[in-house]
Amino acid sequence: MDIAGYPSKLLxxxxxxxxxxxxxxxxxxxxxxxxxxxQDVDQVNNFGNAIIKFRNEVIFCKVCxxxxxxxxxxxxxxxxxxxxxxxxxxxxxNVMAIEQTQQFRxxxxxxxxxxxxxxxxxxxxxxxxxxxERVANGSIKEIILALSTTMExxxxxxxxxxxxxxxxxxxxxxxxxISIGDELEYADEVTLGRSIVNRTxxxxxxxxx
Amino acid sequence: MDIAGYPSKLLxxxxxxxxxxxxxxxxxxxxxxxxxxxQDVDQVNNFGNAIIKFRNEVIFCKVCxxxxxxxxxxxxxxxxxxxxxxxxxxxxxNVMAIEQTQQFRxxxxxxxxxxxxxxxxxxxxxxxxxxxERVANGSIKEIILALSTTMExxxxxxxxxxxxxxxxxxxxxxxxxISIGDELEYADEVTLGRSIVNRTxxxxxxxxx
Numbered sequence: 001m002d003i004a005g006y007p008s009k010l011l012x013x014x015x016x017x018x019x020x021x022x023x024x025x026x027x028x029x030x031x032x033x034x035x036x037x038x039q040d041v042d043q044v045n046n047f048g049n050a051i052i053k054f055r056n057e058v059i060f061c062k063v064c065x066x067x068x069x070x071x072x073x074x075x076x077x078x079x080x081x082x083x084x085x086x087x088x089x090x091x092x093x094n095v096m097a098i099e100q101t102q103q104f105r106x107x108x109x110x111x112x113x114x115x116x117x118x119x120x121x122x123x124x125x126x127x128x129x130x131x132x133e134r135v136a137n138g139s140i141k142e143i144i145l146a147l148s149t150t151m152e153x154x155x156x157x158x159x160x161x162x163x164x165x166x167x168x169x170x171x172x173x174x175x176x177x178i179s180i181g182d183e184l185e186y187a188d189e190v191t192l193g194r195s196i197v198n199r200t201x202x203x204x205x206x207x208x209x
Numbered sequence: 210m211d212i213a214g215y216p217s218k219l220l221x222x223x224x225x226x227x228x229x230x231x232x233x234x235x236x237x238x239x240x241x242x243x244x245x246x247x248q249d250v251d252q253v254n255n256f257g258n259a260i261i262k263f264r265n266e267v268i269f270c271k272v273c274x275x276x277x278x279x280x281x282x283x284x285x286x287x288x289x290x291x292x293x294x295x296x297x298x299x300x301x302x303n304v305m306a307i308e309q310t311q312q313f314r315x316x317x318x319x320x321x322x323x324x325x326x327x328x329x330x331x332x333x334x335x336x337x338x339x340x341x342e343r344v345a346n347g348s349i350k351e352i353i354l355a356l357s358t359t360m361e362x363x364x365x366x367x368x369x370x371x372x373x374x375x376x377x378x379x380x381x382x383x384x385x386x387i388s389i390g391d392e393l394e395y396a397d398e399v400t401l402g403r404s405i406v407n408r409t410x411x412x413x414x415x416x417x418x
Contacts, residue, residue: 005308007283007301008276014263017256022244028232030302035231036264037276044264047226048257054223055245055253067217067246074216092216093239099214 063134065110065127067092075099075107082106084141088131088160090114090148098146106144109134114147114156123159131160135167142170149176175200272343274319274336276301284308284316291315293350297340297369299323299357307355315353318343323356323365332368340369344376351379358385384409 006012011033018029036044060066061073068074075081075095085106089095095108111126134140145160147153161171177195178187187195215221220242227238245253269275270282277283284290284304294315298304304317320335343349354369356362370380386404387396396404 005305007304008267008278010259010263010267010278011276011301013259017259020252020256021241023237030305031232032230033260033263034300034302036260037267039264041264043229045261047229048261050219050222050226051242051245052254052257054219054242055248055250058217058219058246067220069217069219091243092220093243095216096214096239 064108065112065130066095066108080105084139085144086131086134086140086142087144087146089146090153090156094146106142109143111147111156114152115159116152126156128160128163132163132167135164135169140169142172145171145173147173270319273317274321274339275304275317289314293348294353295340295343295349295351296353296355298355299362303355315351318352320356320365323361324368325361335365337369337372341372341376344373344378349378351381354380354382356382 006015014033014036015026015029018024018032019026021029024032036047059068059071061068061071061076063072063076066073066075070077076083082105086109087098087104087106088109088111089098090111090113092110095110098104098108109127109131111128111131113121113126115121115123115126131143135143143160143164145157147156157173164171175198176191177198178184178191184192215224223242223245224235224238227233227241228235230238233241245256268277268280270277270285271280272285273282275282275284279286285292291314295318296307296313296315297318297320298307299320299322301319304319307313307317318336318340320337320340322330322335324330324332324335340352344352352369352373354366356365366382373380384407385400386407387393387400393401
């Protein structure tokens with residue numbers, strides 16, 4: 001339902017801008033704007049300016065394409081990390097999720113999406129050329145493909161795999177299997193089947209990395 | 210869950226500001242910020258500036274306390290409306306909802322909340338004094354109390370009713386009864402009971418106003 005009769009053009013503009021965000025309709029937008037009306041002017045200025053500043057000043061790392069405050073991000077410029085091990089991910093959120101696990105000491109390559117014909121996203125819309133260039137430079141030993149285990153993710157995995165097949169680099173993917181804490185009887189049969197085919201030596205369960 | 214390890218301070222600031230909004234957690238905030246990253250810089254500037262401009266420049270009508278772009282809002286300055294009939298509402302959203310019905314040709318008085326001891330909101334936090342002043346000026350014939358049919362709404366109704374009891378003004382409340390389109394068997398018994406006590410002449414169903 002559209003909301004007509006805004007008592008103020010300023011209110012209407014603010015609501016319309018909020019309602020452009022994904023998952024936020026006109027009613028939620030109005031609720032958020034009315035919330036901001038109750039906040040201090042300084043707080044609302046901080047909110048608006050943080051967003052403007054982020055969008056205008058954000059930098060993408062020229063090595064891995066991750067969001068950064070500097071030309072080369074803090075991960076790529078960290079010499080304590082293993083620069084011969086590159087984890088390929090779809091987006092910045094995935095980098096953050098993997099960093100959160102504290103299980104990975106290599107570096108990243110952010111594709112900026114995955115191949116999805118339904119959404120009109122092809123290989124040329126992604127940072128695949130720059131990945132191949134990184135590999136062609138020769139110092140990378142292993143590429144870990146850490147994309148979603150969906151049709152689109154697998155398509156992208158396969159595309160990158162083919163593109164890299166002429167280079168002397170080891171290509172791996174994240175393990176697929178039963179999530180930790182899951183009840184076996186509720187696992188889907190594809191995952192369960194694959195988890196048996198790709199079974200792991202029991203003693204490896206207790207080692208890190 | 211908190212998200213650690215932001216790759217950029219600008220990103221972290223933008224996410225934290227979004228996450229201060231009601232109903233928006235860190236994960237949703239990150240999703241919204243990543244969405245803005247894909248938008249044109251101009252579009253994001255418009256978003257941020259619309260919010261800042263709204264908060265800094267919004268005016269409350271000096272007559273009815275509704276949000277306005279001018280000192281006196283478009284409803285209060287409309288001479289075609291009945292200024293002797295004042296509808297008392299909790300907030301701006303209620304004004305918009307009633308305007309949407311196109312059934313009311315009077316003017317409004319926006320309280321800015323309802324009496325709610327649980328939230329620390331007392332009569333002095335609301336625009337009740339200015340309502341009494343409007344009534345004391347003498348040209349108002351009827352006050353329609355259009356607050357939520359909750360305990361807080363009824364408390365506020367009763368408080369206003371007592372405060373206005375010495376003035377020669379008719380005080381009414383919105384009709385309470387079965388919502389149009391509701392199945393009778395699912396109506397709560399308080400509403401159903403009241404709808405029988407306060408029954409309406411059948412022919413009045415087919416008149417407007």
